[in-house]
Amino acid sequence: MTQPSQLLANLEKQLRVRGDAVAVSGQSGTLSFRELSEQSSRIARRLMKDAGGTAGQRIGVLAPADLAWATAFVGILRSGAVVVPLSPLHPPAEQHRISQTARLDRLLVASELADPDSALQCELRVDGIEEMLALDSGAAWDGKGPQRPPNVTASSGAVMLFTSGTTGQPKGVQLSHGNLWALVDGLRTAWEFSEDDRLLHSLPLHHLHGIAVAFMVCLWSGGSTKFLRRFQSQALFSEFAEATVWMAVPAQHQTLLDAAETASKTERQRWAADARTLRLVTSGSAALSSKMGARVAELFGQYPLERYGMTEVGIVLSNPHEESQRQAGSCGRPVGGAEIRIVDEQGIDVAEGESGEIWIRGPSVFAAYFDAPEATAKGFAGSWFRSGDTAKFRADGYVQILGRTSVDIIKSAGYKLSALEIEAVLKEHPAVREISVVGVPDEKWGEVVVAAVVPAATDSVELSVDSLASFAKDELARYKLPRRLVQVEELPKNALGKVMKTVLRAEIEARLLRTAERKSAEPGSDV
Ligand code: AMP
Numbered sequence: 001m002t003q004p005s006q007l008l009a010n011l012e013k014q015l016r017v018r019g020d021a022v023a024v025s026g027q028s029g030t031l032s033f034r035e036l037s038e039q040s041s042r043i044a045r046r047l048m049k050d051a052g053g054t055a056g057q058r059i060g061v062l063a064p065a066d067l068a069w070a071t072a073f074v075g076i077l078r079s080g081a082v083v084v085p086l087s088p089l090h091p092p093a094e095q096h097r098i099s100q101t102a103r104l105d106r107l108l109v110a111s112e113l114a115d116p117d118s119a120l121q122c123e124l125r126v127d128g129i130e131e132m133l134a135l136d137s138g139a140a141w142d143g144k145g146p147q148r149p150p151n152v153t154a155s156s157g158a159v160m161l162f163t164s165g166t167t168g169q170p171k172g173v174q175l176s177h178g179n180l181w182a183l184v185d186g187l188r189t190a191w192e193f194s195e196d197d198r199l200l201h202s203l204p205l206h207h208l209h210g211i212a213v214a215f216m217v218c219l220w221s222g223g224s225t226k227f228l229r230r231f232q233s234q235a236l237f238s239e240f241a242e243a244t245v246w247m248a249v250p251a252q253h254q255t256l257l258d259a260a261e262t263a264s265k266t267e268r269q270r271w272a273a274d275a276r277t278l279r280l281v282t283s284g285s286a287a288l289s290s291k292m293g294a295r296v297a298e299l300f301g302q303y304p305l306e307r308y309g310m311t312e313v314g315i316v317l318s319n320p321h322e323e324s325q326r327q328a329g330s331c332g333r334p335v336g337g338a339e340i341r342i343v344d345e346q347g348i349d350v351a352e353g354e355s356g357e358i359w360i361r362g363p364s365v366f367a368a369y370f371d372a373p374e375a376t377a378k379g380f381a382g383s384w385f386r387s388g389d390t391a392k393f394r395a396d397g398y399v400q401i402l403g404r405t406s407v408d409i410i411k412s413a414g415y416k417l418s419a420l421e422i423e424a425v426l427k428e429h430p431a432v433r434e435i436s437v438v439g440v441p442d443e444k445w446g447e448v449v450v451a452a453v454v455p456a457a458t459d460s461v462e463l464s465v466d467s468l469a470s471f472a473k474d475e476l477a478r479y480k481l482p483r484r485l486v487q488v489e490e491l492p493k494n495a496l497g498k499v500m501k502t503v504l505r506a507e508i509e510a511r512l513l514r515t516a517e518r519k520s521a522e523p524g525s526d527v
Contacts, residue, residue, distance in 0.1 A: 005152045005177035007184065008077065010220055015040075018195065018222045026066035026227035033222075036074060041147075043075025046133075047106070048146050054081035055150065058102050058160060062086040062095065062120075063110035065205050065227040068135040070215070072108045080149025081105075082157040082174060087206035090477045092119035098162055099124060102172050102370065107132045154178030160370060161208060163311040164409055164418035172370030173311045175212075182363035183212055183314035186336025188221045191280060191305070192321050193245075195222030200243035202228045202236060202252065208311045209285050209414065214247045233259035240274040249285040249414030253296050253304070254444040260299055276301035280321070284308065285414035286446040287401060290328040306331055308401055311416075313385055314364030316340065317399050330398040338362035340399065342391055347381055350392075355402055358391040359384040407501040410439030411446050415479050419501075422449065422482070425475045431456050431463035436491050437482065438505040440512060450508055451482040454490060463487070486511060 015023075018033035025031070031039070047054050059081045063069035076083040084102045086095045099107065099120075107121075107129055114134040115121060121132060158177045162170040187193070199218040203210030218225050226243065228235055233256050240246065248256075260268050275281075281296065283304040288296075297303040302323050308331035309315035317340065319325070319332035326332070334340050342356040343349055350356040361384050368376040379385060388409065390402040410417040419437040427435050434454040439447030455463050469481045492503045 003154050005154060005156065005158075005181070007158065007177040007181040007220075008152055010181070010185075011074070011077065014220060014222045021195065021222070022224040023219060024067055024070045024225050024227065026070075027064075027229055028066050028068070031067050031071070036071060039071045040075035040078055043072060043108070043135075044078035044149070045144065045146065047076065047079040047081060048149060049144055054079045055152075056157070057081040057105040058084050058157075060084045060086050060099055060102070060104045060107040062088060062107060062113055063135060064088055064112070065201065065210075065229050066110075067227075068110040069205060070219075070225070070227075072110075072135055073211075073215075074219075076108070077158060078149070080152045080156065082160050084160045084172075085206045085211065087204060087477070088113060089204060089206070089479075091474045092123070093475045094477055095120045096123045098170070099129070100127060101162070101170075102160055104129055108135050109133070110135045152177060154181070155367075159211065161206070161211070161311050164416050164421070169418060169421055169424075171372050171375055173366050174368070174370050175314075175366055179314060179364050179366055180212060180216065182336050184216050184220045186364070187213065187217045187315060187318070190318055190321060190335045191217070191245075191282075193217055193221035193223060197221060197223030197244045197279075198242060199223060199225045200228070200236065200239050200246045201225050202231045203247065203249070207285075207415070208309065208314070209247070209249070213284070213307075213309070213315055218245070231255070237271040237274060240271075241277055243278060245280045245282075246278055247282045247284070248304075250283055250288045250292060251286070251413040251445050253283060253288070253292060257292070257295050257299060272299055272301075275299055278302075280305060282307060284315070286411050287403075289443070292443075293328050303328065307335075308332075308399070310387060310389075312366045312379070313338070313360045313362075313387070316360050316362065316364065319398075327394075327396070327398050330394060330400045332398055334362075336362065336364050338364060341384065342393055342399075352393045352395060355390050355392045357405055358387045358389050358399070358401075360387055361385065407438060407505060410437075410449055412439060412442075412449060413445050413479055417449065417480050419449075422451075422472075422476060422480055425472045426451060426468055426482070429461075429463075429468060429471045431458055431461040431467065433457075434491055436499045436501065436504055438501055438508060440484075440505060440509050445483075448483045449480065450484045450486060450512075452486045452488050452491060452504055452508060454488055484512070 015033050015037035020032045023031055023033045023036045059076045061072045111134045155176050157174045158180050160172050160174045164170050281300045281304045284307045288306050303326050305319050307315050307318035316338035317331040318335045339361045341359040344356050365385050388405045390405055391399050408419045422437045432453050433456040436452045440450050442448040465485045486508050492500045494500050
């Protein structure tokens with residue numbers, strides 16, 4: 001593909017034509033499209049000024065969900081480099097792992113997080129990261145570089161995100177300008193986005209959902225995005241009246257439903273009245289139960305539009321925008337030019353109604369994991385990406401997602417977690433002899449992380465959920481920490497000594513059920 005980037009051309013067009021309309025707002029104020037254009041252009045020109053330019057460079061951004069993040073994101077894209085979002089939610093060790101795996105060339109840090117003595121920034125200097133620039137420090141952005149990046153085409157890298165893929169340690173997924181254009185253009189059409197839209201944004205900004213599905217779709221439609229730094233029910237409810245669209249993961253829907261249920265009658269009525277003014281409410285990143293969907297419908301006056309996708313492929317299935325055609329328990333039909341197959345273990349298409357693995361092909365599908373040819377080879381069957389999710393076609397042509405094929409991938413709170421990554425950190429805990437990590441179903445979180453541990457012979461260190469969490473907190477993001485601990489005498493293993501995780505998970509589920517029946521156990525308690 002050598003055609004010029006339509007993603008960039010369309011971004012430039014919105015920045016030009018939307019002038020004084022609000023593009024982004026957040027805790028630190030508001031930026032019009034004109035201001036976003038000027039400020040991001042200063043960043044782009046500053047980045048391009050250096051000898052060698054930015055082509056192929058990977059530039060990290062570390063900033064809270066606010067104006068500086070949006071300006072840096074747009075600025076890096078306009079420079080022709082690849083944006084690598086780092087999350088302030090991650091401990092420095094995890095940020096550093098991502099920076100190393102992505103082989104960052106530079107890092108832009110929001111002034112409020114910039115600290116030359118921070119663990120991350122010291123590590124990066126040791127790695128020889130060429131330059132760390134504090135966002136918002138006007139002097140750094142003298143804007144004297146070239147106006148436009150040379151030769152950004154549909155196949156140039158645009159954004160690199162990290163995901164656990166279908167197995168193993170998190171890998172870099174480099175999405176090209178063409179991939180993201182297919183996603184953005186497909187969704188803004190399918191979901192009828194326009195410049196009148198006002199998106200209320202409460203999703204993390206190191207994930208496809210928050211970055212591309214929410215922020216980019218809205219910006220590239222000429223709409224405005226309001227960032228909330230933190231997910232907080234009261235704050236969200238008080239913003240709904242001003243918004244037209246809200247996108248969420250099921251755990252966020254559940255939190256709002258719980259808040260509405262415990263609010264006073266007057267407050268609940270006011271919240272529901274505001275929530276009902278939204279034109280579009282969506283759900284994705286994890287399965288939405290029909291029961292939760294119905295409760296959301298009661299509060300928001302519409303059944304949430306559920307869609308399905310992955311970091312590697314973008315959004316490839318969506319329920320229709322037309323509310324009466326949304327089907328509970330299904331993710332709808334292909335969007336954005338995606339093709340879908342559902343196949344058996346031999347890669348042969350199964351009949352309608354039969355379950356199999358979902359395979360995906362189309363313009364939003366990535367080309368390769370970064371620096372990981374073996375994982376890439378395993379991920380594809382010819383031109384088809386093997387999702388690792390089990391699904392079936394219904395008679396009406398809609399697709400129903402039934403769950404993941406691999407037990408080593410846990411989907412919790414909309415995040416895709418690698419059991420192997422969590423095990424690698426926790427097996428070093430002094431009270432752990434052996435450990436195996438699995439996800440068990442949970443109404444709110446989709447799945448919760450459970451650690452099954454064979455204790456080490458020691459009395460000096462306590463073995464508990466809290467001690468595992470405090471041991472791992474510098475290495476793993478909070479949402480990866482186990483919520484439950486199950487102590488076992490031994491782990492079920494096959495003849496080759498490999499833990500049989502499906503057996504283990506079934507045993508844990510049965511044990512949790514028995515405990516719940518006995519004393520309705522709270523998350524966080526040991527069993
Ligand atoms: P990620 O790459 O982190 O976005 O995670 C992608 C994974 O999330 C998919 O492979 C699915 O397992 C899961 N997922 C995304 N959307 C849905 C959905 N609507 N229903 C069920 N699972 C979903």
